Amino acid sequence: MFPNNTHNAITFSFDDGVTQDRRLVALFNKYNLKCTFNLNSGGFGKDGVCHWQKWSAPHNKVNSAEVKALYSGHEVAVHTVNHPDLTTIADEKIIIDEIEQDRKVLEKLTGDKIVGMAYPFGTLNDRIVNIIKRNTPIKYARSIWATYNFDLQDNLLAFRPTIHFLDFKKMYELAGTFLNTEYYEDKIFYIWGHSYELDFEDAWEEFEKFLAYIANKKDVFYGTNKEVLLNGQK
Numbered sequence: 673m674f675p676n677n678t679h680n681a682i683t684f685s686f687d688d689g690v691t692q693d694r695r696l697v698a699l700f701n702k703y704n705l706k707c708t709f710n711l712n713s714g715g716f717g718k719d720g721v722c723h724w725q726k727w728s729a730p731h732n733k734v735n736s737a738e739v740k741a742l743y744s745g746h747e748v749a750v751h752t753v754n755h756p757d758l759t760t761i762a763d764e765k766i767i768i769d770e771i772e773q774d775r776k777v778l779e780k781l782t783g784d785k786i787v788g789m790a791y792p793f794g795t796l797n798d799r800i801v802n803i804i805k806r807n808t809p810i811k812y813a814r815s816i817w818a819t820y821n822f823d824l825q826d827n828l829l830a831f832r833p834t835i836h837f838l839d840f841k842k843m844y845e846l847a848g849t850f851l852n853t854e855y856y857e858d859k860i861f862y863i864w865g866h867s868y869e870l871d872f873e874d875a876w877e878e879f880e881k882f883l884a885y886i887a888n889k890k891d892v893f894y895g896t897n898k899e900v901l902l903n904g905q906k
C-alpha cells in the first residue's frame with residue numbers, strides 16, 4: 673500500500689540534467705507530479721548539441737549552483753560522474769568511483785541522502801549489479817528496457833521502467849488501463865526519458881496533455897522513484 677491508501681503509484685525518471693529540465697520541472701510542478709532526476713556531476717555547466725534522426729537539440733548541462741533549487745520537491749539521483757557505459761570498464765575501482773563520487777557531490781549540493789541511480793545508456797550486467805551492491809549505499813538502479821507493465825520487481829538494482837515517455841500511443845493505452853483498474857496489490861507506472869527529447873518533434877505540448885490526463889487522481893500516489901520503489905523500506 674502506498675501513502676494515501678492506494679495500490680497505484682506513478683513516478684517519473686529523467687536523465688542527464690540538461691537545461692530543458694527547467695521547463696520540465698515547471699510542468700511537473702504545475703500538475704503536482706513527482707520525478708527523479710539522474711545527474712552527471714562531471715558535466716555540470718558544459719554545453720553541447722544532441723542529434724537524433726533529422727532533429728537536433730541543445731544538450732547543455734545544468735549548473736551545479738542551480739541543482740538544489742531547480743529540483744526542489746523532486747529527487748536527485750546518481751547517473752555517474754562522466755556517463756560511461758559501466759559494462760565496458762574492467763577496473764572495479766573506476767566503476768565504484770563513477771558512482772560514489774557522483775553520489776557524494778549530489779548529496780553535498782542537495783543536502784539529501786541519495787540512494788538511487790540510473791545506468792548511463794541503460795547498460796548493466798550481473799557484475800555491475802554486484803559491485804553496486806557490495807560497495808555503495810545505492811538501493812535502486814534503473815535500466816531503459818521497457819516492461820510495458822506495472823508489476824513490482826524483485827531486483828531493484830536492475831530495475832526496468834514501464835515505458836519511455838515519447839511512446840505516446842502505448843503510454844495512453846497503459847494509462848487507460850492503470851487509471852481504470854482497481855488493483856489489489858501495489859502497481860507502479862514508471863515513465864522515463866530525457867527532457868531534451870521534448871525538443872525533437874516539438875513534443876512539449878503533447879507531453880503536457882498526457883500529464884494533464886494522468887495527474888491529480890485521488891486514488892493515485894504520485895511520488896519520486898525513492899518514495900515509490902522503496903515504499904515501506906526503512
Ligand SMILES: [Zn+2]
Binds near residue numbers: 687751755791792
Ligand atoms: Zn544518460
